[in-house]
Amino acid sequence: MRLRASQGREGIGAGTQAPGAHSLSLEDGAERSVRVISSTIRCVISNVSHFFSPSVTFRPEVAWYSSLDAKAFDNGKSERLTVFSADIIWHF
Numbered sequence: 001m002r003l004r005a006s007q008g009r010e011g012i013g014a015g016t017q018a019p020g021a022h023s024l025s026l027e028d029g030a031e032r033s034v035r036v037i038s039s040t041i042r043c044v045i046s047n048v049s050h051f052f053s054p055s056v057t058f059r060p061e062v063a064w065y066s067s068l069d070a071k072a073f074d075n076g077k078s079e080r081l082t083v084f085s086a087d088i089i090w091h092f
Helices: none
Strands: 002-007 021-025 031-035 043-045 048-053 057-068 080-090
Touching: none
Parallel strands: none
Antiparallel strands: 002 021, 021 031, 043 057, 048 057, 057 080
């Protein structure tokens, strides 16, 4: 997928974007608007490993992200984000 980005322009009206907004053009011609927020992020991660057998490992993980300067998550609506993830590893 090819992307082409253009930074937002000042002003209000047809064909303009808010300052700080970016527009992404996709290969199919569709446009997506994204908002770039600059902030300092703090992250705390906790995980465990469980060995079902010598060849299978399960690793669940939870990560908490906090934005210290601005509401940087959920399109500028939240200062915090929680992510749950897991890995299953087959050793060979």
